[in-house]
Amino acid sequence: MTVSLPNNIQDGQPLTSAPVMANFNALVAAINGLVTSPVNLTINAQTGTAYTLVAADANNIVTMNNSAANTVTIPTGVLPVGCAVVIIQMGAGQTTIAPTSPAALYNASSAKTRAQYSVVVLYHLASGVWLLSGDMA
Numbered sequence: 001m002t003v004s005l006p007n008n009i010q011d012g013q014p015l016t017s018a019p020v021m022a023n024f025n026a027l028v029a030a031i032n033g034l035v036t037s038p039v040n041l042t043i044n045a046q047t048g049t050a051y052t053l054v055a056a057d058a059n060n061i062v063t064m065n066n067s068a069a070n071t072v073t074i075p076t077g078v079l080p081v082g083c084a085v086v087i088i089q090m091g092a093g094q095t096t097i098a099p100t101s102p103a104a105l106y107n108a109s110s111a112k113t114r115a116q117y118s119v120v121v122l123y124h125l126a127s128g129v130w131l132l133s134g135d136m137a
Contacts, residue, residue, distance in 0.1 A: 041086070046070075049093070058083035058124075065090035074099040074122065074130060085122045089113040097122060097132055107132040 042060040049066055052073040058080055064070050070093050079085070089095040095113040097120065099105045111132055113120055120134030 045090075053079060053085060055079060057085050059085070061086040061088060063088045063090045064093070064095045066093045067091050068093040069096070070094075071096045071098050074103060074105070076100050076103060076128065079124050081124050081126055083124050087113070087120050087122060089116055089118045092116050094137070095120075099130060103128045103130060105130045105132055107136060110137045112137040 042056070044057055044060060044062045045065065046062060047065050049068050049070040050073070051062065051064065051070070052075050053062065054075075055078055062072060062085060064072065064087065070091075072087055072095060074097065087095060087097065094115075095118075097105065097111045105111055106129070114135045114137045118135035120132055120136060123131040123133070125131055
């Protein structure tokens with residue numbers, strides 16, 4: 001969105017002058033037009049050692065709470081391009097994020113969370129192309 005404001009403010013004009021206030025009010029109205037209701041993410045709490053993401057996980061949170069190592073699998077063709085999924089390792093068991101073939105998963109270090117309470121975010125960049133970012137091993 002482009003916001004165009006009148007250019008009728010003179011140097012040295014008091015901040016309470018009519019032109020300054022008109023510009024300020026126009027800016028506030030434009031910003032208010034961009035702001036929507038607060039985002040409420042849904043938490044999908046998992047306690048098993050294996051979980052495959054579902055469409056409802058898009059733009060939400062998945063927690064993995066298990067004392068054993070566990071895996072979150074990225075299915076093919078289920079989550080929309082442009083979505084993100086937050087994954088949190090709640091338990092002691094390290095969480096591995098694994099794509100199904102032939103998807104590509106790009107990350108800076110590994111596809112595993114580092115420790116209990118680690119948070120990673122999975123971004124769906126393009127069809128079959130994922131990026132994993134966050135607190136990884």
